[in-house]
Amino acid sequence: MYMRMQKKSHRRGLTLIECIIVVTVLGVVAVGAGVGLQAVAKTPSQADQQLAVSNALMHGVEVTLAQPWASMTSGTSTVQIYGVNYTRTITVADANPQSNDGTGTTRTDFRRITVSLRPATQTVAGAGDASLTTWVTQK
DSSP states (O other), X not given: OOOOOOOOOOOOSOOHHHHXXXXXXXXXXXXXXXXXXXXXXXXXXXXXXXXXXXXHHHHHHHHHHTSOGGGOOOEXXXXXXXXXXXXXXXXXXXXXXTBTTSOSOOEEEEEEEEEEEEESOTTSTTOOOEEEEEEEEOO
């Protein structure tokens, strides 16, 4: 009788050691990505910087409006936003209700309030000059 020798068929698939290696590599990649994302999340984005600057401008207007009409005055202060020092200048002037460019006859019951922010150093990314102007009338 003639007997054939049977060959073992090699199955295709993953062995246990291959699975362990894949899980280890994926774990290392996930840890690296997590550390990178954490670093990015702690850094304020340019949009965050712009929002904080807008809030500082509005705060300057609100501080001025909280003063009695007769004692509203111009002034300068320093504001820090995300570690960047800004010079905040508030200018209060009588204004002409018919002209928003400051020309014409002004009235004492109508004022223009301009709040400006200028970074102390111009080398900071996302930091630039900003201003807000509003007109108010005496109540």
